[in-house]
Amino acid sequence: MVLRSYHLARDGSVGSRRRKGNEPSYKRASPVSCQESAQTTWEFFKKLNERCVECSLCRKQLCYHNSMTSLREHLRRKHNLSELDLRQSQDEGSSSSESMGQEHEVKNKPVSISQLVLHDARPCSEKREEVISDLILGMVFRDLQPLSLINNEGFKRLVGFLEPSYKIPSSTLLATSLRHKYTIAKLQLEHHLHSVPSLTLSTDTWTSQGKQTYLTIVGHFIDCRWRLARCVLKTTPQYNPAPDYIGEVLYTVAGEFGVSCKAVSCVVHDSASGLLSSARLLQERFGWSSLCCAGRMLQLCIKLGLQVEQVQHTLSVARRIVNHFVHSPRANAELGAKLAEMNKERLALVMDAATRWSSTFDMCERLLELRWAVSMVLEEDRAGSLTVQNLSDHQWKLLQDLLPILKTLKVASSFLSEEQNASVSSLVPCLHGVITALMHHHGDPGCIVRTVSAKIRTEIAKRWHLPDDDVMMESPAIVASFLDPRFKDLRFLSADTRDKVHNKVKNMLSSAVVSPQSHSSSSSSDEHSAREHELGGKHRDRKGSHRPGQCEYDLLFGEDPTERMPEIHQQLESYLTEPLRKRNTNPFEWWKNNEHRFPAVANLARQYLAIPATSVSATTAFFCSNSIPDLARSALLPEDIDQILFLHKNFDYIESLKRYRQ
Structure with a gap:
């Protein structure tokens, strides 16, 4: 009897536990009660006494009058935790309790914000607040973000979770910090530019999303470690594209950084129109030579070279085919199935862009690679054939013949976009190589490919004045090539032109050392040598020296050519006797290691x-039509754009200079 009652009691207890375990499931299906909401709120507070509580997040003490309103308001205002966050926390906690029976589900249950926030978090110190504020400001100018970023709800919630006691600065305070950091960085760059012997300016014209045209001015120089530096100096709205306006802006910006007109050696324009309109004015007023961006100029030459009716029609049909497969899921799936049947890798067709000529080569190459699969899909798809026609046999052959020409130009662009070829010293040798290579792809007389090749070669030669030696002599690119240890032989020029370049560089070295101090020092040295000659003569007479003079040796060997040659000319001759370096040699590294051997020539090389x-980065000029930084730049607000772009391009370089000095 006792045993029977024991079993009944045990069964009753189990049944009661099951009923109790099932009852909360019905309550969780109903809206959250006030008692449960209050319990969630109490997770963030500790009760000190009947009238005072302490926040577990910021350790702030609050008055308590048996009401949760003030506590929830503190969580909302101070820690960005709304009533919805508290309810989500309670719902996530209650829903996760349903899977308490299995250990792996407990481990993978959703974690609420209240569970992750450190309840024993201490107030944020002033030093830590400064570091966080500086990191937020760095995120603005490093990622080209607007200052309104701090007003975004997602950003507030993230910062509130990571550092609950941190107070996010206002937009006005962040703008003040941005101006302060910009002013300090600008002063540091200005101080550094005072020690730069030569500076090249370049212009970059672009348009924002608000259809406002901006002019960004960039300074290029070689620093003390022989690194080619590229620093943004100014970004200003361009209201007047007149030639005198560009010249005045460049002159004003150079003056802001304390750079004299004599220190500016050249201006690289971002368009051919800007070069033609302002080159003569800049030369007459300031003595600055001008060049056009090689990327823009080469783009224009290729565009004009492809302006042949048959070529344009073939490229138009090819674009329609690619567009059909890109925008039609059914056609794309059929192409993939056909490639699988042919045991070929599934590759996607590429659409070219009007502002990026290298994409035309990519489109033609990929289309020729998938020619048979594309043709079979278009022939089998009758609905598609009504809207998209396949290329004819002679059009396929035309694309095949155009490919070597476009590949030659793409190789040239890849060469110029490499770091060691960023200088203009690589430009003229590369252009001569392009012309020579295109002559091997001339094709049969009268064929279309021969016409395209001839037009591209003509445009390149005309725009860079390659056949005119006298005009080429005035270009700084020729002197730069002569000072590049890879191209100093100037094999692409005639022998007479090479001699002229040699004499021009020799005159530059002579004029570089001529100064009042050099005149005074040379006169004093002449007097000193004359006095020594007199004393030496008397001394020789007294001792009766029988050694023959130098002039007697000249009877055997002739006059020593190094006797009357200045030291700087000896350096130049020694530089010319150096063997040519390989094309993959970095000229900046070479001069860094050999500057002590040819100091005068090295100073001239640092300038050219x-x-x-x-005018822009080589990768952007040749291959990228719209990069991510360019898209982010166009979305910035006008009042902050100059300071943000300045810090975006220059801050890391200025910091590296500070570390180098230390």
Whole structure:
């Protein structure tokens, strides 16, 4: 009897536990009660006494009058935790309790914000607040973000979770910090530019999303470690594209950084129109030579070279085919199935862009690679054939013949976009190589490919004045090539032109050392040598020296050519006797290691090798039509754009200079 009652009691207890375990499931299906909400709120507070509580997040003490309103308001205002966050926390906690029976589900249950926040978090110190504020400001100018970023709800919630006691600065305070950091960085860059012997300016014109045209001015120079530096100096709205306006802006910006007109050696324009309109004015007023961006100029030459009716029609049909497969899921799936049947890798067709000529080569190459699969899909798809026609046999052959020409130009662009070829010293040798290579792809007389090749070669030669030696002599690119240890032989020029370049560089070295101090020092040295000659003569007479003079040796060997040659000319001759370096040699590294051997020539090389071949970065000029930084730049607000772009491009370089000095 006792045993029977024991079993009944045990069964009753189990049944009661099951009923109790099932009851909360019905309550969780209903809205959250006030008692449960209050319990969630109490997770963030500790009760000190009947009238005072302490926040577990910021350790702030609050008055308590048996009401949760003030506590929830503190969580909302101070820690960005709304009533919805508290309810989500309670719902996530209650829903996760349903899977308490299995250990792996407990481990993978959703974690609420209240569970992750450190309840024993201490107030944020002033030093830590400064570090966080500086990191937020760095995120603005490093990632090209607007100052309104701090007003975004997602950003507030993230910062509130990571550092609950940190107070996010206002937009006004962040703008003040941005101006302060910009002013300090600008002063540091200005101080550094005072020690730069030569500076090249380049212009970059672009348009924002608000359709406002901006002019960004960039300074290029070689620093003390022989690094080709590229620093943004100014970004200003361009209201007047007149030639005198560009010249005045460049002159004003150079003056802001304390750079004299004599220190500016060259200006690289971002367009051919800007070069033609302002080159003569800059030369007459300031003595600055001008070049055009090689990327923009080469783009224009290729565009004009492809302006042949048959070529344009073939490229138009090819674009329609690619567009059909890109925008039609059914056609794309059929192409993939056909490639699988042919045991070929599934590759996607590429659409070219009007502002990026290298994409035309990519489109033609990929289309020719998938020619048979594309043709079979278009022939089997009758619905598609009504809207998209396949290329004819002679059009396929035309694309095949155009490919070597476009590949030659792409190889040239890849060469100029490499780091060691960023200087204008690589430009003229590369252009001569392009012309020579295109002559091997001339094709049969009268064929279309021969016409395209001839037009591209003509445009390149005309825009860079390659056949005119006298005009080429005035270009800084020729002197830069002569000072590049890879191209100093100037094999692409005639022998007479090479001699002229040699004499021009020799005159530059002579004029570089001529100064009042050099005149006074030379006169004093002449007097000193004359006095020594007199004393030496008397001394020789007294001793009766029988050694023959130098002039007697000249009877045997002739006059020593190094006797009357200045030291700087000896350096130049020694530089010319150096063997040519390989094409993959970095000229900046070579001069860094050999500057002590040819100091005068190295100073001239520092001036001319600092001239870039492109006004923008080489990768952007040749291959990228719209990069992510360019898209982010166009979305910035006008009042902050100058300071943000300045810090975005220059801050890391200025910091590296500070570390180098230390």
